[in-house]
Amino acid sequence: xxxxxxxxxxxxxGTAERGPRALRAEGALKAIAAAPGPEExxxxxxxxxxxxxxxxxxxxYTPGDxxxxxxxxxxxxxxxxxxxxxxxxxxxxxxxxxxxHRGGETVWIGxxxxxxxxxxxxxPSSGFSLAVLPVRGEGGGCLLVLTERPDGxxxxxxxxxxxxxxxxxxxxxxxxxxxxxxxxxQPDAFTLAMDTGRAEVGDDxxxxxxxxxxxxxxxxxxxxxxxxxxxxxxLMSVTExxxxxxxxxxxxxxxxxxxxxxxxxxxxxxxxxxxxGRPARxxxxxxDASTLRPDVTDVARVQRLAAALATAGTVRDVSQAVVAxxxxxxxxxxxxxxxxxxxxxxxxxxxxxxxxxxxELWRLEWRTEWPDAPVRAMPTLAAALRxxxxxxxxxxxxxxxxxxxxxxxxxxxxLPLPAGGRVAGACLIxxxxxxxxxxxxxxxxxxxAGLAGQALMRAHAFxxxxxxxxxLQRQLLPRRLPKLPGAVAVARYLPSTAGLELGGxxxxxxxxxxxHVALVIGDVQGHSAGAATLMGQMRTALRAYAVxxxxxxxxxxxxxxxxxxxxxxxxxxxxxxxxxxxxxxxxCVRAGHLPPVLRHPDGSTEIAEVEGGPPLGVVTQAxxxxxxxxLRPGTLIALTTDGLVETPESDIDEGMDRFAHALxxxxxxxxxxxxxxxxxxxxxxxxxxALLLVRYDxxxxxxxxxxxxxxxxxxxxxxxxxxxxxTLRSWGVPDDTVDGVLLIVSELxxxxxxxxxGKVRLDLTLISGRLRVAVAxxxxxxxxxxxxxxWEATGGRGILLVEAMSATWxxxxxxxxxxxxxxxxxxxA
Numbered sequence: 109x110x111x112x113x114x115x116x117x118x119x120x121x122g123t124a125e126r127g128p129r130a131l132r133a134e135g136a137l138k139a140i141a142a143a144p145g146p147e148e149x150x151x152x153x154x155x156x157x158x159x160x161x162x163x164x165x166x167x168x169y170t171p172g173d174x175x176x177x178x179x180x181x182x183x184x185x186x187x188x189x190x191x192x193x194x195x196x197x198x199x200x201x202x203x204x205x206x207x208x209h210r211g212g213e214t215v216w217i218g219x220x221x222x223x224x225x226x227x228x229x230x231x232p233s234s235g236f237s238l239a240v241l242p243v244r245g246e247g248g249g250c251l252l253v254l255t256e257r258p259d260g261x262x263x264x265x266x267x268x269x270x271x272x273x274x275x276x277x278x279x280x281x282x283x284x285x286x287x288x289x290x291x292x293x294q295p296d297a298f299t300l301a302m303d304t305g306r307a308e309v310g311d312d313x314x315x316x317x318x319x320x321x322x323x324x325x326x327x328x329x330x331x332x333x334x335x336x337x338x339x340x341x342x343l344m345s346v347t348e349x350x351x352x353x354x355x356x357x358x359x360x361x362x363x364x365x366x367x368x369x370x371x372x373x374x375x376x377x378x379x380x381x382x383x384x385g386r387p388a389r390x391x392x393x394x395x396d397a398s399t400l401r402p403d404v405t406d407v408a409r410v411q412r413l414a415a416a417l418a419t420a421g422t423v424r425d426v427s428q429a430v431v432a433x434x435x436x437x438x439x440x441x442x443x444x445x446x447x448x449x450x451x452x453x454x455x456x457x458x459x460x461x462x463x464x465x466x467x468e469l470w471r472l473e474w475r476t477e478w479p480d481a482p483v484r485a486m487p488t489l490a491a492a493l494r495x496x497x498x499x500x501x502x503x504x505x506x507x508x509x510x511x512x513x514x515x516x517x518x519x520x521x522x523l524p525l526p527a528g529g530r531v532a533g534a535c536l537i538x539x540x541x542x543x544x545x546x547x548x549x550x551x552x553x554x555x556x557a558g559l560a561g562q563a564l565m566r567a568h569a570f571x572x573x574x575x576x577x578x579x580l581q582r583q584l585l586p587r588r589l590p591k592l593p594g595a596v597a598v599a600r601y602l603p604s605t606a607g608l609e610l611g612g613x614x615x616x617x618x619x620x621x622x623x624h625v626a627l628v629i630g631d632v633q634g635h636s637a638g639a640a641t642l643m644g645q646m647r648t649a650l651r652a653y654a655v656x657x658x659x660x661x662x663x664x665x666x667x668x669x670x671x672x673x674x675x676x677x678x679x680x681x682x683x684x685x686x687x688x689x690x691x692x693x694x695x696c697v698r699a700g701h702l703p704p705v706l707r708h709p710d711g712s713t714e715i716a717e718v719e720g721g722p723p724l725g726v727v728t729q730a731x732x733x734x735x736x737x738x739l740r741p742g743t744l745i746a747l748t749t750d751g752l753v754e755t756p757e758s759d760i761d762e763g764m765d766r767f768a769h770a771l772x773x774x775x776x777x778x779x780x781x782x783x784x785x786x787x788x789x790x791x792x793x794x795x796x797x798a799l800l801l802v803r804y805d806x807x808x809x810x811x812x813x814x815x816x817x818x819x820x821x822x823x824x825x826x827x828x829x830x831x832x833x834x835t836l837r838s839w840g841v842p843d844d845t846v847d848g849v850l851l852i853v854s855e856l857x858x859x860x861x862x863x864x865x866g867k868v869r870l871d872l873t874l875i876s877g878r879l880r881v882a883v884a885x886x887x888x889x890x891x892x893x894x895x896x897x898x899w900e901a902t903g904g905r906g907i908l909l910v911e912a913m914s915a916t917w918x919x920x921x922x923x924x925x926x927x928x929x930x931x932x933x934x935x936x937a
Contacts, residue, residue, distance in 0.1 A: 126267070133160040133268045137275040146277070153276050154184035160268040161261065163253045164236070165191060169205050170249035170278045172196065177304065178205055178250065179387070181278075191236065191254055195303060195387060201759040208240035208250045214269075215240040218260050220727055235726075237261055241269055245278030296393045298377075300328055303387040304757070307331070313394045316373055317363055336362040336370050338432050343375075360397050372397040414559055423447065423567045427457035430535060430560045435459055438549070441540045442466070442515060447533040447564065448493065467514035486511045492522045493531050498554050503542035512536075519543035521553055525561030532564045584644045589617045592625055594689040594807035598780035600788055602797040604751070612639035612680070613749045613798035614647045618654050621920060621927070622873075623689040623807065626654045626663075629747040629800050630682030630701065633723075639678060646671065646680050646724065657922035660686045660697045664721070664732045668699065671725035679725040683718075683747055685737070689807055694737040694745075699724050702750060702760075705768050709742035713772040715764055741806035744783075746771055751795035752788070778803075811875035812839055818857055818868040818883075828857045828870055832881075839874050845934045848913050849879060852930050855906035856883040859891060859928070866925075874934070878915075882929040890919045891928060 126134065133156065140152035150168065157166035165185035169178040177196040197203040199210070208215045217238040237260035243249040251273050255261060261269070293299070295312035305328045311321050317334050324330065335343060339361040362370035377392020427445040435443045442465055446455040458466065486509055492499040501508055501520045512520060516538025523535040535557060589597045599615050612632025619625055628650055632639045649670050653663040664684050671680060681701035687694040696704060696716065700723030704716045721732040739745070746767075753763030767787070774783045780801050791797050816831045818824050832853045836846050853870065860868045866886030873880040893907045910917055914930040921927075 127264055129160060129264045130267045130271060133271050136160070137271060141275070150182055150276070151184065153272060154182060157251070157253055157269070157272050158185050161253060161255070161265045161272070162257055163255050165193065165252075165254045167193060167252045168243065168249060168276065168278070169197070169209075169252060170245075171199060171209075171247045175199065175247075178209055181249070185254075193252065193254075198759055202761050203759070204238060204240045205250050205252055208242050209248060212242050214242070216261065216266075220722055220730070239266075239269060241273040243273050243276045243278050245276075247278060249278035251276060294393070296395060298390075298392065298394060300390040301387045302390060305329065316371070316394060316396060318366065334363050336364060338436065341429070423456050423564065426560065426563045426567045429563075430556070431457055431459045434535075434537065434556060438537065439539070439543075440537045441518075442536075442538045444515070444536045445533065445560070446536075448531055467511050488512055489522060489534070489536075493524050493534060496524050496526055496531055498523045498550070498557055500545050500550065500553075502545060503539075516540075516543075519545065521545070523553055523557035523560075525557055525564055527561035527565040532561045535560060584640060584647070585614060586616060590619050592617070592619070592689070592802075593623055595625065595687070595802055595804050596780055597627075597800070597802045598784050599801070600784045600797075600799045602751075602788060602791060604796045612643045612678075613751065613796045614643045615747070615798045615800040616647055616651060617800070617802075618651050620654060620686070621657070621922075622813075623811070625687045625689060625802075626650075626660075627685040627687060627745065627747060627800060627802055628654075628682060629749065629798055630680055630724075631749045631751075631798070632680045633678045638676070642671075642674075642676060642678055642680065645674075646682070650682070650684065654684075655921065657920070657927075659734070660684050660695045661732045661734050664697045664699055664724070665730070668724045668730055668732070669728060672728045674725075676725070679723045681723045685745065685747070687739075687745075687802070687804065689804075690810060692739045692741070692804060692806060694739060695734045696737055697721070697732050697734055699732055700726075702748060702753065702764065704737070705746040705748075705764070705771055706737070706739075707744035707746065707771050709740055711772060713768040715768055739804045741804065743804050744771070744780075745802045745804065746787075747800040748787075749796075749798045751797040752791055752799060754795075755792060809875060811873050814872045816870040816872075818861070818870055820861060820868075824861060825854055825857050828853055831870070832872065835872055836879075841874070841879065841934050845879075845932065849881065849932055849934075852881055852910050852913050852932070853883075855910050856881065856928055856930070859883075859906055860885040863887065863889075863891075864925075877933060877935065879932045879934045880929060881932070882927050884922055884925060884927040886925040888921065888924065888926055890926060 136156050136159075137153065140149055140156065154166045154168065157163050163185060165183065167183035168181045170181050171177070172179045176199055178199050179196045180194075183193075197205045199206055204215045204217055215238075219235050219237060235258075236254050236256045239253045239261055241251045241253070243251050251269075253261075253269060255265075293308055293310055295310040298307060298309045298313055300307045306326050307328045308326070309324060309331070314321055314324055317331055319334075332340060332343060342359055343361055360372055360374045362372055364370055374395050374397035375392060376395075377390050430445055431443050434440065443457075443459050444455055444466075445457045448454075488508055489512060499522045501512075501516070501522075503518045508520070512522075515536055518539040518541045520539075521535075521537040523537070524531045525533045525535060537553075585601055586599070589599055597617050599617070601613065601615070612634060614628075614630055614632075616628040617625060618628065628647070630643070630646060630650075632643045632646065646667060649667050650663060653666045658666065664682070667682075680699075682699050683701045683704060684697045684699075685694050685704060686696075696718045698718045698720040700720065703718040703720075705713060706716055707713045716735070716737060718735040718737075719733040722730050748767065750760065750763075753767045754760045755763060770787055771783075774786050780803055784799055784801055787799060788797065814831075814835045816828060818828055821827070829850050832850055833846060836849060841849075857868065857870060860883050864885040864887035869884045871880075871882040871884070873882070891907050893911065910930055913932070915933055917928070917930040919926050919928050
């Protein structure tokens with residue numbers, strides 16, 4: 109079949125081979141080709157995709173200006189956010205859009221395949237099929253199509269999609285925009301893409317920042333790093349789209365200079381909304397403002413303080429924002445911020461922080477990290493708080509008590525912090541040299557006090573609720589990890605600071621028989637009470653299935669069937685690793701989760717090649733293959749959740765590479781606590797994070813093991829006793845303890861033969877002077893210890909004898925049956 113392109117039209121030969129639906133689609137595409145403008149043609153073609161391919165969503169992606177991103181140009185159908193479809197994808201990433209663009213081949217993905225990809229974690233439901241077809245044109249592009257039909261795209265659908273992709277023409281990349289109007293970038297103008305942080309900056313602006321045109325790498329972070337740190341909050345309120353509304357914005361900020369004071373610049377810009385594949389952009393100009401005014405205005409100070417308090421989440425953040433906004437600009441020598449609780453001031457920040465800089469009363473109350481100063485010891489302060497208005501005492505005021513006078517010998521300002529009709533706290537600002545309080549400065553202090561009071565109340569409520577959320581979350585996780593033979597485990601959990609909802613990340617370490625240990629980490633979709641509840645249920649279910657003795661794939665499969673049977677729309681991902689401490693081997697099962705990362709004894713790291721199944725709760729009859737892992741003594745296993753490695757700016761594969769590199773360069777691999785803290789040091793807190801580290805050291809002492817299959821013969825018990833005696837003699841167990849062991853073997857084997865059907869197995873294990881006798885049978889019923897036995901009873905004494913002869917005993921569920929075990933201390937072995 110040959111194709112001929114002309115302004116979006118396709119004339120094809122061999123139409124006799126087409127099916128009826130393809131012929132109708134071809135006719136519709138020819139009619140659309142006669143549309144007057146390219147936008148109308150593109151819209152019409154996308155709408156025909158919905159009609160002839162049964163699609164729910166169709167979207168066209170083309171390379172952006174810098175060719176690093178594939179950006180959304182246009183879409184038709186249901187809202188793309190329902191499927192987790194993004195505005196853009198990295199051109200070199202691992203997304204289906206990037207794969208189709210690079211390879212030039214169509215990518216077809218069904219529901220089960222999609223459930224095993226990293227993209228599925230962003231989608232509430234993954235029961236749909238995906239197709240990505242390359243589109244020819246200037247720069248190329250891709251047509252992304254989704255359908256919710258259970259059978260996906262059939263042969264007719266695929267034929268129609270091929271016609272549609274062939275009829276589509278990618279628009280040419282748009283030219284750079286340097287001002288709100290299109291045109292060449294002016295020397296004093298800039299344009300900033302809000303989704304990527306990439307900026308185009310005029311030469312005059314670069315000179316103001318002290319950069320040559322060839323030295324700028326196009327990242328807005330480079331320019332922000334050259335500004336005065338105190339001005340960053342106000343600048344961030346402009347450069348982050350969620351803090352800025354559509355329209356004009358103007359502010360002033362300072363940039364650092366190689367020598368001398370910082371230079372004042374004025375930014376004027378406005379936010380332009382995105383659309384049709386273009387991200388939202390901030391465009392405007394930057395000019396030198398140092399010649400217009402010698403110093404910062406009070407309005408600018410309040411502006412910066414308001415911007416900083418808008419992003420301050422905790423009481424500590426609020427206090428530090430107030431100190432940063434007021435102390436240096438006012439040239440104050442000391443500043444204190446405190447909450448008012450009953451009759452005490454609970455100080456949150458003192459600057460400077462050393463006790464010698466503060467009055468004697470404050471030092472006497474220096475109980476912990478910060479002092480608690482009693483209000484009743486400073487009546488002047490108490491009166492100011494009752495009045496609720498700012499008070500100023502210039503130098504030489506003689507009516508101040510020493511506890512306040514020493515705070516500001518040259519001048520003191522006490523700012524009650526009003527909020528919600530009451531005083532939430534106080535801010536004290538002191539000067540050592542005589543300070544002149546002008547009317548503008550008094551207005552500044554009053555305005556700052558009002559902003560700080562409201563922010564302090566919000567932050568106090570946030571702190572209290574966040575602590576409650578964290579406490580509830582910790583109750584759902586293990587209180588402590590067990591001590592492991594031949595290994596050390598450390599875990600960390602960081603709740604998200606982006607909100608007050610519970611997260612769904614969890615971890616667990618489960619000791620299993622025969623020196624096996626199960627390592628589990630997982631993540632339930634979403635942040636809500638429902639996600640946290642489901643997390644607790646999944647952790648309990650996996651632990652229960654593991655303790656029953658099932659192999660790893662069966663454990664995960666059972667948990668998957670349990671979740672699909674629940675009435676919930678949530679799904680979960682997890683990794684389950686069954687580690688054999690004796691052999692240094694492990695089996696790993698992955699259900700839509702990140703694979704383990706291994707740090708070898710030589711310091712090298714690798715991301716384990718582990719086959720993956722779909723997330724739990726997506727497909728009822730899913731396969732979860734097991735992948736082997738070999739561990740040498742000194743190997744470190746790292747399991748984590750996506751909150752640690754995933755960022756909006758990069759692909760999750762890049763995050764895993766960064767995580768593996770960070771694990772390789774840790775300075776103290778022998779101290780797992782320090783390793784965990786180092787890995788979490790730069791964690792983004794917009795999602796909760798779970799981290800589980802296990803260092804396999806190998807067992808210094810290997811146990812001795814022997815097993816015996818008990819046949820149902822008249823002399824089965826005698827054979828079991830003879831096997832036990834022969835084994836204990838070869839192990840060097842003293843004769844004075846053998847008789848007691850033989851009695852326990854007799855009772856356990858007899859109970860299994862008399863009260864159960866099926867196979868019976870006797871296992872003997874000796875390690876560190878303790879002998880373990882275990883008898884496994886096919887019955888799940890646990891033996892019951894009788895409460896009383898009459899003298900005429902002929903049975904029921906066996907379990908009592910086992911209890912009397914054992915140091916400890918119990919039962920374990922094992923693969924549908926049970927195992928009754930007894931431990932006896934033996935000497936000389």
